[in-house]
Amino acid sequence: MGGYFSEIFYGSKSLLIGMGITFREFFKPTVTVQYPYQTIKMSAKFRGHTELIADEEGKPKCGVCGLCERACPSSCITLGSISVDIEVDGKVKKKKVLSKYELDFTKCSLCGQCVENCSFGALEFSKEYNLASTRKEDFHFNLLKRLEERNA
Amino acid sequence: MSLTLLNVIVAVVIAIAFAAANAAYLVWAERRGAARIQRRPGPNINGPFGLLQPPLDGIKLMTKQLMIPGGADKILFMVAPVLAMAPAIMSFVTIPFSQGIAAHNMEIGVLMIFAFASMGAMATLFAGWGSRNKYAVMASVRAVSQNVSYEIPMLITAITVVMATGSMDLKTISLAQAGGFWHWNIFPSLHSPLMPISFIIFFICSLAETNRAPFDLGEAESELVAGFHTEYGSMGFGLFFMGEYANIVVGASLTTILFLGGWDCPFGIFPGVWWFLLKIYILIATFIWIRWTFPRTTIYGLLNLSWKILIPISLFNLLLTAGLLKVF
Numbered sequence A: 001m002g003g004y005f006s007e008i009f010y011g012s013k014s015l016l017i018g019m020g021i022t023f024r025e026f027f028k029p030t031v032t033v034q035y036p037y038q039t040i041k042m043s044a045k046f047r048g049h050t051e052l053i054a055d056e057e058g059k060p061k062c063g064v065c066g067l068c069e070r071a072c073p074s075s076c077i078t079l080g081s082i083s084v085d086i087e088v089d090g091k092v093k094k095k096k097v098l099s100k101y102e103l104d105f106t107k108c109s110l111c112g113q114c115v116e117n118c119s120f121g122a123l124e125f126s127k128e129y130n131l132a133s134t135r136k137e138d139f140h141f142n143l144l145k146r147l148e149e150r151n152a
Numbered sequence B: 001m002s003l004t005l006l007n008v009i010v011a012v013v014i015a016i017a018f019a020a021a022n023a024a025y026l027v028w029a030e031r032r033g034a035a036r037i038q039r040r041p042g043p044n045i046n047g048p049f050g051l052l053q054p055p056l057d058g059i060k061l062m063t064k065q066l067m068i069p070g071g072a073d074k075i076l077f078m079v080a081p082v083l084a085m086a087p088a089i090m091s092f093v094t095i096p097f098s099q100g101i102a103a104h105n106m107e108i109g110v111l112m113i114f115a116f117a118s119m120g121a122m123a124t125l126f127a128g129w130g131s132r133n134k135y136a137v138m139a140s141v142r143a144v145s146q147n148v149s150y151e152i153p154m155l156i157t158a159i160t161v162v163m164a165t166g167s168m169d170l171k172t173i174s175l176a177q178a179g180g181f182w183h184w185n186i187f188p189s190l191h192s193p194l195m196p197i198s199f200i201i202f203f204i205c206s207l208a209e210t211n212r213a214p215f216d217l218g219e220a221e222s223e224l225v226a227g228f229h230t231e232y233g234s235m236g237f238g239l240f241f242m243g244e245y246a247n248i249v250v251g252a253s254l255t256t257i258l259f260l261g262g263w264d265c266p267f268g269i270f271p272g273v274w275w276f277l278l279k280i281y282i283l284i285a286t287f288i289w290i291r292w293t294f295p296r297t298t299i300y301g302l303l304n305l306s307w308k309i310l311i312p313i314s315l316f317n318l319l320l321t322a323g324l325l326k327v328f
Ligand code: SF4
Pocket: A050, A071, A072, A073, A074, A075, A076, A077, A103, A107, A108, A109, A110, A111, A112, A113, A114, A115
């Protein structure tokens, strides 16, 4: 019989403690981010799709070595290059320049192989996460064009 | 005769308007309150403080198609939502909000409200049975056993009050408690020292009777999809939803009248209907607060609570009150 009443007593007490907790929470400020009116800064380790890094002149740092293309386990990188003549110390030399960098983000697993393999340090992860779309084509990124748009 | 008819029509219109407005804005209050407890702002986009949310929700529900699943019992399926809402509105007719504000005062108001409240269980049963859905049937079985077991302690506590006051008339019961909070039925030294506990029992039972969390086993989403209204969309669902909130208002009003002195002011100042409204909204806020604090119980826990704790204690208080009334 004593157990019966102590069970009721401790049960009611725990219920009141619970109600006390929610009562205090009620008056605390809200902690949620009002997306899309507010956004938060993504953390340093956040991996969005890859992005080309520009040098001082705004050109891609990429040397078109093709390592990223080969390293990618999902084969989602397609590179293109053209040779251009450049003058170095008065002599005309040929140099390969990146003309196309296509990333098929529908297949990318964000593994980071491309970023780690790039010996020119020309790739990074963007902080982009607003990428919703109903069309697959929207996820075939032309990174060269994106770089130009960023420069503009 | 025609005047009486007019009176009745006006009363019913006001009762419907009051019930519907309450239902709409209690949903808003509930969502805002729940959000605050969970440290988020809740609906805040439509209108100031999200106040346009309820009418917009209503429009959305009304523009949806009312689907009747194949194989469902059409009549029961259609009757159930109406049956969920109508008794709550009917109960408003006899609730005295203040000395002069009562649509129709009845000698047997308490009985009438309990009679209509039990019709709410019928709505759940019809909805579950009529929609030809396993989840819905399970839910209505639960809801009915819950309603049956919680009606007993609720009625016993109500009888205790009726016995102490000597009347079933809600207005007489309220008037008997006039003159400050020490005259209210909840006050321990008045009728029986167990009255505050009876009040808590009554409050718990009205939570259970209105199928509110933590007793909302009839719509346990985690195991029964949406419970008895799984198959309902459109305004059919809307009526169930509004019926739930209208029932909450009825439950809070009844608790106020039976235990908290109706429209009586605790200190005898500014008498009027606002004390009644203040009391019911405090009770409703507690309903919401409880819902967002406690997890759902199991059906066994629920029935054990009723049969092993609430019924014995309320019976004991009934006997004690009867004894004390006889002695003094
Ligand atoms: S992150 Fe991985 S999958 Fe994505 S492009 Fe780079 S190598 Fe390919």
